[in-house]
Amino acid sequence: KKIKIALWGIGDPLTNSPFLDQYRKFIAKITDSFIFYSETNKEKYLKWGLDKKKLFVAKNSINVDQIIEFTNKISIKSIQDFKRENNIEVFTLLTVGRLIYRKRIDWLLLSLSELKKVNRQFKLVIIGDGPEFVNLKNQTNVLGLFNEVVFTKKLEGIDEIGKWFTACDVVVAPAQVGHLATEAHSYGKPIILSDFKACQGPEAEILVPNQTGLLYKHGIIDDLTEKIIKIMNENDLDSKYKIICQNRAKSFAGTKKMVNGFISSINYLTNKQISNFE
Numbered sequence: 001k002k003i004k005i006a007l008w009g010i011g012d013p014l015t016n017s018p019f020l021d022q023y024r025k026f027i028a029k030i031t032d033s034f035i036f037y038s039e040t041n042k043e044k045y046l047k048w049g050l051d052k053k054k055l056f057v058a059k060n061s062i063n064v065d066q067i068i069e070f071t072n073k074i075s076i077k078s079i080q081d082f083k084r085e086n087n088i089e090v091f092t093l094l095t096v097g098r099l100i101y102r103k104r105i106d107w108l109l110l111s112l113s114e115l116k117k118v119n120r121q122f123k124l125v126i127i128g129d130g131p132e133f134v135n136l137k138n139q140t141n142v143l144g145l146f147n148e149v150v151f152t153k154k155l156e157g158i159d160e161i162g163k164w165f166t167a168c169d170v171v172v173a174p175a176q177v178g179h180l181a182t183e184a185h186s187y188g189k190p191i192i193l194s195d196f197k198a199c200q201g202p203e204a205e206i207l208v209p210n211q212t213g214l215l216y217k218h219g220i221i222d223d224l225t226e227k228i229i230k231i232m233n234e235n236d237l238d239s240k241y242k243i244i245c246q247n248r249a250k251s252f253a254g255t256k257k258m259v260n261g262f263i264s265s266i267n268y269l270t271n272k273q274i275s276n277f278e
Helices: 018-030 039-047 064-073 076-085 105-117 133-142 157-167 179-186 202-206 221-232 237-252 255-270
Strands: 006-009 033-036 055-057 092-096 123-127 149-153 170-173 191-194 213-216
Touching (some): 006 255, 018 039, 033 039, 033 255, 039 055, 039 202, 055 255, 064 157, 064 179, 092 105, 092 157, 105 123, 105 133, 105 221, 123 157, 133 149, 170 179, 170 221, 179 191, 179 237, 202 237
Parallel strands (some): 006 033, 033 055, 092 123, 092 170, 123 149, 170 191, 191 213
16 A cells, blocks of 8 residues: 555564564564664564664653652652652661562562571562562561561552662662653652563663663572662662763663654654754
């Protein structure tokens, strides 16, 4: 019908399937423009010989600027009061999202059980709900972590969730991660992620290892514990990480960058020059 087609999707070619790879290449070749979630996925298709001119990136993102504005407005006293009111005045870890098996929050609980054995003081805040909620609650009790773990259930929006982010010291995602990685850096917090890329969302690429957070060996509980301790042993986390993490969030993500990816594709298909968002 002589209609130009742009395809947008994760397009993640990490699955080890020659058949799927051939199918992906075929679809990409007959499509007029292909829009990816990440630069890594785009690079894979370039190696397959696809025309660079028709490949674009629109990183799946959130409103980074809005979160950074929130962190600049909230006072230190407000954060301290929030910590005291919620009994999280010690080193605090945070994980957020739907509680499903592939996120492997159970690994984080096992790691913190080891941490408790060496007399480290901490709190873990788990924000979210889902099919693993009861299992995780039971595991918390079995491991004797009922005084260290806070379950808030599902929270939404900066007004509900923002203070929890600003009050924590580090954000941890033991396995699959999506927008949480972008949120963490937008709030100025370091992250600990798995080094197994196939289990992550493209948002995980925001992490600059050993600068804005750490990678641990996927599924190795001792290594996860070691990485947590490494962050715990650092001094003045806020001054070390807030600016560098937020600068990374601004340079890597944001809804404007996402929209600009679509605009670039449209300009290519239509030979027009719609202006990008600045």
